[in-house]
Amino acid sequence: MDKIRIGVIGAGGIAGAHLRAYAAHSDRCEIAGIADVIPAAAEARVAEYGGRAFTDAETMLDALRPDAVSICTPPKYHLPVVEAAAARGIAVLCEKPPARNLAETEAIVAAMRGVLLQFAFCHRFHPPLKAAQALIQSGQLGELAQIENRFAFRFSRAGTSWFTEAEISGGGILIDTLVHSIDIFRALTGQEITTTHAVTSAKLPIDVEDSASLLVRSSNGVIGTLNCSWVTPVSEAVVRVYGTEGQAIIDYDAAAGLRYKLADDADWTEQNFDEPDRFVAQADHFLRCIENGSAPLVRPEDGLAVMRVIESAYQSAEEQP
Ligand SMILES: NC(=O)c1ccc[n+]([C@@H]2O[C@H](COP(=O)([O-])OP(=O)(O)OC[C@H]3O[C@@H](n4cnc5c(N)ncnc54)[C@H](O)[C@@H]3O)[C@@H](O)[C@H]2O)c1
Numbered sequence: 309m310d311k312i313r314i315g316v317i318g319a320g321g322i323a324g325a326h327l328r329a330y331a332a333h334s335d336r337c338e339i340a341g342i343a344d345v346i347p348a349a350a351e352a353r354v355a356e357y358g359g360r361a362f363t364d365a366e367t368m369l370d371a372l373r374p375d376a377v378s379i380c381t382p383p384k385y386h387l388p389v390v391e392a393a394a395a396r397g398i399a400v401l402c403e404k405p406p407a408r409n410l411a412e413t414e415a416i417v418a419a420m421r422g423v424l425l426q427f428a429f430c431h432r433f434h435p436p437l438k439a440a441q442a443l444i445q446s447g448q449l450g451e452l453a454q455i456e457n458r459f460a461f462r463f464s465r466a467g468t469s470w471f472t473e474a475e476i477s478g479g480g481i482l483i484d485t486l487v488h489s490i491d492i493f494r495a496l497t498g499q500e501i502t503t504t505h506a507v508t509s510a511k512l513p514i515d516v517e518d519s520a521s522l523l524v525r526s527s528n529g530v531i532g533t534l535n536c537s538w539v540t541p542v543s544e545a546v547v548r549v550y551g552t553e554g555q556a557i558i559d560y561d562a563a564a565g566l567r568y569k570l571a572d573d574a575d576w577t578e579q580n581f582d583e584p585d586r587f588v589a590q591a592d593h594f595l596r597c598i599e600n601g602s603a604p605l606v607r608p609e610d611g612l613a614v615m616r617v618i619e620s621a622y623q624s625a626e627e628q629p
Contacts (some may be wrong), residue, residue: 312337312595312599313340314378315339317343318382319343323380324397325354325402329590332584333588337591341372342361342362342486344361352448366392369396369433375399376380377401380403383405383483390402393423394423401426401428403620405487406615408514409615410615413611420441426593429487429611430587432586433489434586436565436581437492440547449551450527450552452550453530454530456534458544459489459544460542461564462543471484472515472518474515474516480516481516482520483618485538489532494610499527500526501524501617502514502526503524505522507625519539520537522533544561554569554570554573555568563580565581566581567579
């Protein structure tokens, strides 16, 4: 098979992770073009990763007819760019959040019917998370009871970028970061979220929330407490899984990405991972879906399910006094 020709749309921060990941699979794919409304942004990426630079996504799609695109623009532009790719039958790896709201996500899924669409919920490919899923499935943790998650850091782009302009982003940390938390909770429980309570706050002088906590329950009764903040200076990225026979901790910053302790264990068992990171694994999976015509691990329905929870979370937060 010829190399898969990739277009990258949006050449900012996360595009760097996509380009680095495709470069790790340079035996199977090549960067055909990179489009960004800021010419220098596209040109700088082209200088490093190859291809041609464009300032307009549709012009690039018509000029190069790539097999696949990574959509790495702010959320407001996900839907129009997906529609342009869909109209040309081009496979899409679309960054999270899928879009600014559920209605736009539904439009994305409808437009891509019959064409490969993978939402970039990259944590599904985080090796310690995959190992935790296997541990849960092995039954060693017993029945899942609770999951705690915290993604927190001091976000320098809060208040200084599109991330805090709701018209572009769709909201604040709830839609930006808790989409990951919700996807992780669904992946670990293997169930849908049926109950959502949310509270949000803003410490910064911005119009969107910069801290948010979700209390959720899955259809099989697992409780999740998902807490994220952009204003707390000590970075944390942790998922704790509690079952009736043991518990596991996925700590993104620890040398041992996963550790667990079962009911009769005296000590924690630690697992280290030297596999490629989640972005490289995500690109590998996307390329494999193109090569084999197979369905993606993160399905369009997953994007819809996550955005349904986000929508209920915003409704719940609005109901708080
Ligand atoms: N998976 C993750 O962990 C992760 C991390 C960061 C960001 N993201 C997501 O990736 C997307 C981009 O975030 P970012 O941090 O890279 O933002 P960014 O601001 O660093 O980069 C976005 C780029 O898109 C360009 N752009 C805007 N509109 C465009 C258009 N219509 N056509 C072409 N280019 C356009 C901008 O000029 C900018 O260079 C967002 O959806 C964000 O939520 C995901």
